Amino acid sequence: MAKRARNKAYVVWVGRRPGVYHSWAECELQVKGFDGARFKGFPDATEAARALEEGPAAYWGAGERPRRPAAPRAPDERPTKGLCVDAACNGAGGDVEYRGVLLPGAAQVFHAGPFPRGTNNIGEFLALVHGLAYLRQRGETLPVYSDSRVAIGWVTRKQSRSGWIADGSAGAELQALVRRAETWLQGHDHGIEIRKWETADWGEIPADFGRK
RNA sequence: ACAU
């Protein structure tokens, strides 16, 4: 996997001991639980050092993000019929749960978890497969919506590509559920339409857990 | 970069 351009240096303007740090772990010690802390990551130590001189004012936030999400761009086109699925994960390696919600109305029709030691993508994948099985069992012809490109991709190829599954670091229960989901996909021609939920246009998917 |  092409690694993301990750921050390598962190400037702490306000914290236990202001300065430049070379790992998030070090930075976090200076900043976590420190009221009014101001800090930011940079690609390298040179940029971080310059930022330390300039002060935090040049770099907007103080750990605060916009309180409200951006407004949907096309709420008029928001789907009114279908099964929406979503997952929640308490950090990579944290607890995973997922659910499905039926439109119109957004009534919850299934929910599973929390299961220990998973990832966002494992949850999104299980949610989507559960949605397909749910619709198939009832002979429903509705589309399923997911906001996860990763999950849609895995389901389309009927196999997950989770690093946490591949190397066995996911919880045993999740490991088994993913395996079962893959087997189910490979054995059923569900014929259900899978659609991407366009969050930027329509707002959060109705199945969202609202924890962000 | 994009989606979470």
Next chain:
DNA sequence: CCATGT
């Protein structure tokens, strides 16, 4: 700010 993925 972190992490999981294409």
